[in-house]
Amino acid sequence: MRTIGSVIDGKRSDAxxxxxxxxxxxxxxxxxxxxxxxKEILCQAAESGRRAQRDWAAVPAPVRGRAIAALxxxxxxxxxxxxxxxxxxxxxPLAEARGEVQEIVDTCDFFLGEGRRLxxxxxxxxxxxxxxxTFRVPVGVAAVITAGNFPVAVPSxxxxxxxxxxxxxxxxxxxxxAASARxxxxxxxxxxxxxGVLNLVVADGQSTYDGLAAALAAGLVDKVxxxxxxxxxxxxxxxxxxxxxSPCLELGGxxxxxxxxxAELDLAVEGALFAGYGTAGQRCTSLGTxxxxxxxxxxxxxxxxxxxRAATVGExxxxxxxxxxxxxxxxxxxxxxxxxxxxxxxxxGSAGVGRITDxxxxxRFAGDHSAGLYYHPVVLDGVRPGDRVFTEETFGPxxxxxxxxxxxxxxxxxxxxxxxxxxxxYTTDPASAFRFRxxxxxxxxxxxxxxxxxxxxxxxxxxxxxxxxxxxxxxxVLDQFTRWQAMNWDFSxxxxxxxxxxxTVRPDLDYRLSxxxxx
Numbered sequence: 147m148r149t150i151g152s153v154i155d156g157k158r159s160d161a162x163x164x165x166x167x168x169x170x171x172x173x174x175x176x177x178x179x180x181x182x183x184x185k186e187i188l189c190q191a192a193e194s195g196r197r198a199q200r201d202w203a204a205v206p207a208p209v210r211g212r213a214i215a216a217l218x219x220x221x222x223x224x225x226x227x228x229x230x231x232x233x234x235x236x237x238x239p240l241a242e243a244r245g246e247v248q249e250i251v252d253t254c255d256f257f258l259g260e261g262r263r264l265x266x267x268x269x270x271x272x273x274x275x276x277x278x279x280t281f282r283v284p285v286g287v288a289a290v291i292t293a294g295n296f297p298v299a300v301p302s303x304x305x306x307x308x309x310x311x312x313x314x315x316x317x318x319x320x321x322x323x324a325a326s327a328r329x330x331x332x333x334x335x336x337x338x339x340x341x342g343v344l345n346l347v348v349a350d351g352q353s354t355y356d357g358l359a360a361a362l363a364a365g366l367v368d369k370v371x372x373x374x375x376x377x378x379x380x381x382x383x384x385x386x387x388x389x390x391x392s393p394c395l396e397l398g399g400x401x402x403x404x405x406x407x408x409a410e411l412d413l414a415v416e417g418a419l420f421a422g423y424g425t426a427g428q429r430c431t432s433l434g435t436x437x438x439x440x441x442x443x444x445x446x447x448x449x450x451x452x453x454x455r456a457a458t459v460g461e462x463x464x465x466x467x468x469x470x471x472x473x474x475x476x477x478x479x480x481x482x483x484x485x486x487x488x489x490x491x492x493x494x495g496s497a498g499v500g501r502i503t504d505x506x507x508x509x510r511f512a513g514d515h516s517a518g519l520y521y522h523p524v525v526l527d528g529v530r531p532g533d534r535v536f537t538e539e540t541f542g543p544x545x546x547x548x549x550x551x552x553x554x555x556x557x558x559x560x561x562x563x564x565x566x567x568x569x570x571x572y573t574t575d576p577a578s579a580f581r582f583r584x585x586x587x588x589x590x591x592x593x594x595x596x597x598x599x600x601x602x603x604x605x606x607x608x609x610x611x612x613x614x615x616x617x618x619x620x621x622x623v624l625d626q627f628t629r630w631q632a633m634n635w636d637f638s639x640x641x642x643x644x645x646x647x648x649x650t651v652r653p654d655l656d657y658r659l660s661x662x663x664x665x
Contacts, residue, residue: 150324151181152348153331155194156341159183162348165321170237170470171462171518177235178325183349188289188316188357191345192366195287195314198342203284203312211261214310217337218254221247224333228298230463232326236294237470237518238425239462249299250306250330252602253619257306260624264311272648275638282628284312286368289358291382293374294320295428295472298330303606303618304371304394309339311627316367318347318354322473355381362389369627372396373430376539376565376611383614394616394626396607398539399567400434401597402560404582405446406553407439409572413594415449417570419457419467421596422545423523426468428476430612431568431590431598435529435536435546437556443549447494447527450547454495454523459502461513468543470519477501477519480542486534487526495525495545537563553578557585567608568597589613 150167152159162181169175202210221228229243238246269278290304301317308315319327331346349357361367362385370393372382379397386393403421405414421433438446462469471477484500493499498506499522502515508522521543529536529546536546550556560569560582569588573579579593589608592599600606605617616626636642 148178148325149181150178150328150348152183152187152191153328153341153346154187154191155198155345156335159187162187163350165350167235167322167324169234169518170472171234171513173518175234180321180324180348182321183347183353185349185353185356185360187349188318188347188354189361189364189366191316191347192287192289192361194342194345195316196366198340199284199287199312199314202314202340202343205312207261207264207310207312209261210310210312211258213338214254214261214306215258217306217334217339218251218258220333220337221250221254225251228326228329231329232297233462235326236297236323236472237462238295239466239469241465242425246296246299249600249602250302253302253306256602256620257310260307260621261310264624264628271634272644273636273638273642274649276634276636276642279633279635281631281633282311282624283631285627285629287314287316287366288369288371288627289316289318289361289367290371291318291354291358291374292320294323294326295425295430297323297326300373300396301327301330303623305334305344307623308371308627309334309343311624313369313627314343314345316345316347318349321348321350324348351378355385358382359385362386362391370394371626379613392616393614394618395613396430396616396618397567397611397613398541398565399430399432399608399612400537400539400563400565401431401568401570401588402586403433403436403570403572403597404550404553404556404560405436405438405442406571406573406575406578407441408574408578409442410574410594411442411446411449414446414572415453417572417594417596418450418545419453421570421598423454423457423468423543424598426471426521427543427545428472428541429598431600432541433545433570433597434540434563435548435559437548437550437559439556440549440551443547447525447547451494451525454525456510457523458510458512459508459520459523460511460515464512466512467523471521471542474519476541477521480521480540483535483540483542483544484524487524488533490528490530491535492527493524494527496522498522499524531559531562539565553581554585557582561585561587564610565608565612566610567612568592570595570597589617
């Protein structure tokens with residue numbers, strides 16, 4: 147068992163309120179004792195970042211890129227240990243945890259080259275003997291607050307580009323994933339990033355919010371990145387707005403999957419199974435509602451129900467569809483979600499609903515269900531647009547099913563909850579695919595693929611209740627962690643005033659062609 151505290155300027159804080167991080171698959175397995183700091187700890191970390199950032203920004207960008215390259219290699223060398231720690235701490239199946247670690251490597255491999263491609267432009271001036279330039283400059287100190295369902299991959303989407311661009315980072319991970327966060331931070335420091343350039347803060351939600359408010363008021367934070375719930379994201383967006391800052395918000399999702407009458411149903415079932423129940427449905431990109439054409443509804447539902455019942459749930463180190471819920475607080479909130487099931491719903495997918503116990507067993511379960519936070523998968527047919535299970539993020543192993551008649555109706559249903567993160571359509575008709583892409587509000591669209599899944603070189607992010615339009619991953623995230631700076635250089639030896647001392651041409655706009663002169 148380890149004790150984990152905040153790390154500021156390379157020094158660990160041993161003060162704080164104790165929080166116990168437990169393995170949700172085996173609750174008697176204590177992964178770490180976490181010392182949660184108060185609101186002052188975030189300000190201290192931001193002050194450390196402010197002191198270190200200018201020197202880090204002065205390091206040439208290609209050299210900073212070498213630190214990112216080293217991080218990728220260190221993660222590769224420690225991939226198995228890091229993946230196993232992720233599985234132990236949050237209960238994610240080991241295969242998924244290994245994929246998460248690979249995502250860090252992919253992110254590093256992409257951004258190591260961006261150190262040589264932080265391009266600006268040389269722009270022609272409207273006046274002679276004058277040249278215009280644009281430059282990317284770091285924002286300064288970035289406060290990054292991340293959730294624990296992807297405890298190392300999603301943080302890398304923030305940390306890697308922010309550090310590459312010359313910023314200092316204050317990182318506040320989820321307390322229930324603090325051990326995984328500390329392990330990843332150790333790799334970042336050992337890759338060559340100075341201690342004060344990355345500071346790790348462990349604190350509860352309210353202390354984090356209060357500390358962020360104080361740091362913003364003191365001018366210590368220049369950019370906020372947040373991954374988490376829509377409700378908390380709205381509060382952070384409001385807070386940042388007071389200081390004329392635009393945060394990077396990656397929030398929840400109620401992600402639709404449309405199944406057309408011409409779809410390959412087995413493929414659609416496979417996609418729905420992974421999207422709905424991977425990570426026990428605890429992804430922002432998890433499938434919320436399958437919107438299936440009424441002509442194929444019954445057959446799709448039959449196959450989907452059979453696939454969910456046949457899937458193995460259980461100990462995440464084995465070959466399972468999903469393991470436990472992340473933490474007791476998520477089990478409690480999921481219990482509330484199960485209370486949304488109404489009389490007009492048909493419940494499928496398992497022999498029971500709720501927590502898997504001796505009295506409420508799951509036919510296909512691997513391991514000891516009494517040891518952890520294991521829940522039955524739920525397929526909920528007959529979902530209506532007014533149902534809470536249709537409009538709200540459920541963050542658990544439950545998928546709703548509803549029907550439609552026309553593609554326009556399907557698109558309307560897909561957009562109705564007001565989220566806009568991810569979406570999917572299963573069809574063999576290209577016209578349907580492009581019409582869906584054109585009409586859906588989601589920031590990401592998949593055709594014949596899951597709602598879940600991201601690649602390091604593609605923009606990731608949502609709209610509406612899913613985010614403020616900011617994007618992570620690929621070259622697009624550079625706009626979150628740099629500011630454009632314009633420079634003009636006049637070497638004429640005299641003052642030239644824009645829009646006033648501009649050379650002009652004198653066209654004869656009254657001239658008209660004559661058909662007699664030009665038959």
